[in-house]
Amino acid sequence: MTNSIIRQCDVLVIGSGGAGLMAAIYAARQGGHVILLEKGAYGRSGCTILGGYSCNAAFGNVDVNDNPRVHAEDTLRAGQYINAPDLVEIFVQEAPQRVLELAEFGVPFDRKDGRLDQGLMPGNSYPRACYSDFQTGRMMMAGMRREVRKYSNITIYEGEIVTHLLQDGNQVVGARSVRWSDSQPCTFLAGAVVLATGGSAQLYERSTVSIDNTGDGMVLALEAGATLKDLEFVQFLPFVMCYPHLLGLNPGTPEGFRFVDVRLTNNKGEEFAEQAFPKWRNKATRDVLAQMLYQEIRAGRASPNGGLYLSVAHNPEQEIRENLSAFFLPLLKQGVDLRKDSVEVAPAAHYHMGGIQIDTNGWTGVPGLFAAGEVTAGVHGANRLAGNALSEILVFGARAGKAAAEYSNIVHAAKAQSQQGYKKLPEWRVDPQGLRPATFKTRLQHLMWNHCGIIRHQEGLEQAMQALAQLRYEAETILAISSPITVYNREILDLLEAKSMIILAQVIVASAMVRKESRGAHYRSDFPDMNDEGYKANVLVVRQGDGWEIELSPIRMQSQQRKNDNE
């Protein structure tokens, strides 16, 4: 391998989902050269296209009582008050402007009497979800891609798998990648880097996310010296299809069945939720529902396919057709008649609230390194309010892109040869008898699902730690690709992802061990109550040599610190 491919730019954006595109657009408006890297395919990879419905912005178009203040309160309540208040404030204030900007990009948000229509989502006090048919994320991405095309100073490279960030001292000055098309290493030098690589739900056996959601950016940031925060908070959706296997429909489709009355039964025909939580339909949050379903499945009362039965058949036909119009016909085409058939559902990982700690400009605290979107932490705290993800990527993608461009204007372009990590090459072994990356990933996903998933406890987490240590050893010794092909080899991509996933898994488990309470999406059966005294705090992880250091940072001390800083 050679070091021949070197490209220079002012701002390097890694990841081409919604946060990455907004960052690229806002950076390009400052006039410099922007390079956008995507490890998969531009426009196809990433989770933004999967955003089915809601993009929150407190316009108050449908109910005049809504405003950014109420939106902030709802967001903090959902996040159990460990959100970063400054990020929440910026988010609720700027979400309406960014959504209007997307409408200017040509995104056809649904309208009523000329104004953007807004739907009511669970946990929100008022209707504030803007939407575009039932493919809001896809339409938003189309609009942002049209906007990207207007900037000749944005260059896009697909199939670039970033393996580490380049640093001059601690200043981030670029990234190294492996080009998937020919396995050549590439160097990208930049005045500033924006990580917009998305979440990590692929660490779990069952998930609703796209294949690339492997948490790469969190590990890149950790290794560069940034702080990771609240990684223990992973959101699980309760009602994710497990049988029949949905063809080409979002696996989270049954979530939408709640627009009519639903019946949830186990393999004995018992309405188990009724017994545990009589008002669950209106009152139970997603995390509580996910726990109920998970417990029922673990107790051996699941269907032969491992799920629970969800039915809407007892509703009048007209209501099923009208209120579930987005699902009724597509499901009927696949042989599922909601007028008489039930479907089988089980919880699945959906969103990672934790991630890289940032300030209001998306700065990570490491010079030259910015981040935006699901890869970051702070806006959502311990749990995410439905509808906040699609507008978060707009607000903070824009802010991080602009701040990165401004930063790159004041630093000098780096020289490749002088950078730490420049000569470091990603390594993989070829061994037809080795441990295959696909097998490795499956084992890791299984471990995380069983021991660091919906219900956690000390013993399970300790087991997970041990098993992950073994897996990490195997990653360094026997993990190998099975053929020497260097042209578009999926095993190389899987292997590089796997090596990053194992590190992230260890840090998530370590974070879950530190938080000895239950809050939001983090449920510990050995500490089932919320403990504000000890844990109204963020769990912070910082690299320390080859390992890391974990610290509990109480919210009240952070606000005291802010107060002191302002004086």
Next chain:
Amino acid sequence: MNDDTAVVKIARTKTPGYDLEQMATYQVPFSAGWSVLDALNYIYTNHDGTLIHPFYCRSGFCTGCLVELNGKKVLACKTPMLKEMTIRPAEEEDVVRDLLETGHDLLPK
């Protein structure tokens, strides 16, 4: 052929430094609930790590898994698997390897 087995033929491309059959045949467990994409992933995971077939969202949004199945263009994630499948790239001229192509774009403009 066993009742619960499907036979999958896949058009492969010549790859520098590696000898691949032009038309490879695999046996996969047949399941009525499985999609064509599930069958392809089964082959990659259990039989042949050299197979390249693109897919990203698994949910019919990204359109990355477009292939030609028994002469008809389909999204692999949206199509139930069959007992006998011949799978080719959707547009032969855009192929970079196996079923991976550049070019076509079915996403909203």
